Amino acid sequence: MKIIKLVQKIIPFVFLIFTSLIVIFSNKIPPSKLWIASFVSNLAPILIVLSIIIFIYSIINRNWISSLFLLVLILIGFDHITTTIQLRNIDYSSIFTTPKRFKVLSYNVSSFRIPPLFSPNYYKADSNLNSIFIKDYISNSDAEIMCFQEFFNDKNSKLYNNIEDLASNKGYNYFISNEPSHNGTTRGLVIISKFPIVNKSNVFISENGYNGACFADVVTPSKDTLRIINAHLESMKIKAINYGFSANIYGKIKYILWAFKHGSIEREKQISKLINCTKLSPYPIILCTDLNDTPYSYTYNELNKILNNSFEYSGRGFDFTLNSESLFFLRIDNQFFSKEIIPLYSTSIQSFNASDHYPVESIYAID
Template structure:
């Protein structure tokens, strides 16, 4: 391949990589460019490998492409050593898909019962659940009672809407620690997506925990994995993707302002509905640490649907907090999202010698 081709390919690679730094809310095509990032990373790695083996002088071009793409490699595949120090508390994040309440998702509500039992028995100190569903008149779906009151958890449940039967849909946070404050952040968007937070007392510290669910695509994945259906729906798919990309970019900007005004160190849990090669992800990463990157191992794929290899569920945390271990619970398959769980400790400031003496 010619030198011109390699230069052009490298320029394209760098432009695509830089697209994550400009909000799709300003220029929406950049959101689509970010979809090319993993493809370009892989192609540069393949070219570099071939040219090293064949000792081609052109290897400098894919080498630059790999080096500039290193941040994307590091958010894709991580290797962390297990830390021996004891964590202070554990946080669970889970998109429960309304506990499979819809009849087509299970027969006789078996998976619903199993999922609710699992969620209520999990021993995490803090549980953030998206697509939460509660029906106080149901012996199966009286979930605030079963996860909260019956298990001695304090909780904040913010319904997004209530149906004609009185059942509620929304976001919930359950905490073994005392909740001293709670709040709701209404996000801009076409859906009822929003964020909630609680301030909890952990020992001598106060911690703010956010639970968020960013704008959904509202895409039928069957239309993507089926080539015939994709051919008939690609225009609608494009408009849904475009709208979702722009809205989530605006939502994360809105949330970042709220995070910056927090008087306490924070942990952010949620379903981003966004890959880790996006403006949304890297905007959060610019201000917070990612628990998977710092405490996980492997790829951490969190979506349990027909579109494999997606990591869209995340936990982020402040610098004043330390993560020890992060795990994607891929054996818990009740929902179309795997739960994710991380162990944390609040850092202690070192005293100077005069204070110690």
């Protein structure tokens, strides 16, 4: 009878551990092989938090066998904890006395939140306050290197000639991933540098012309050359359900699953190209990116194999980056760096909410 009771107590914990192990290791599976694994991997933080709560409860109730099982599970999933939250103390005084330091800004500017292209409001400054706020924020930034995703430029507009206002007129160097269209507008990726740019190129541009990656090799005042990569990976386009895609709940769920599958598989292809560019670089790398994926994903895991994440090495708290009422708990904007670079500090600027994303600022030094 005692054995039966013991088994009854252990079975729920064994089930939790088995399920959690599947979730924890699902980010090792390429979405093209099993796309649902990309969905399942996002459950990792929930299961780990649940495991910690039950572990504490088991300790209090002196259930040592269950506690042991849960402790092993928590240790196995510890990497998922450190990608979620950092509790370090930061010595701010030492940051600004470190030689050869520089700041990098990465920011998805959401096309500067412009009104519909060439609509009446497009030409009115008072209808474009977010655009003005974003531009002012960038203009006042002391970052030596700036990477922007979803950048918008209209060379024929005084209000939206952002390349001229943020780079050319200041004497900064820049690279933009796409050429202007027939109407003078450009959307894409931009790298702006106060340091000289000695080489620049696209890594890939997706079929939609919207997502992609590019790089610029910059030379710092200490004569070190760095490769700055700016990437914006495939979106899942979940916002489409808010714009009348389907009034039917079943239709919305079906669309979300299709979008998740499509986005995950496309990001797998894109991350392969990005990693190849990284491996071929002759210089230390800083990668600024809107991954459109969480720290528990295949995409993030693949990058973390070859580069370090600035939040994990020099951030604090949760550092969420998505400006959203419903998905505020996501960190999809990141900076990664190679081992030759020293991370000093990294944070998302959550007090500035003019875009759908928060700016991510990191300070580095060169070894």
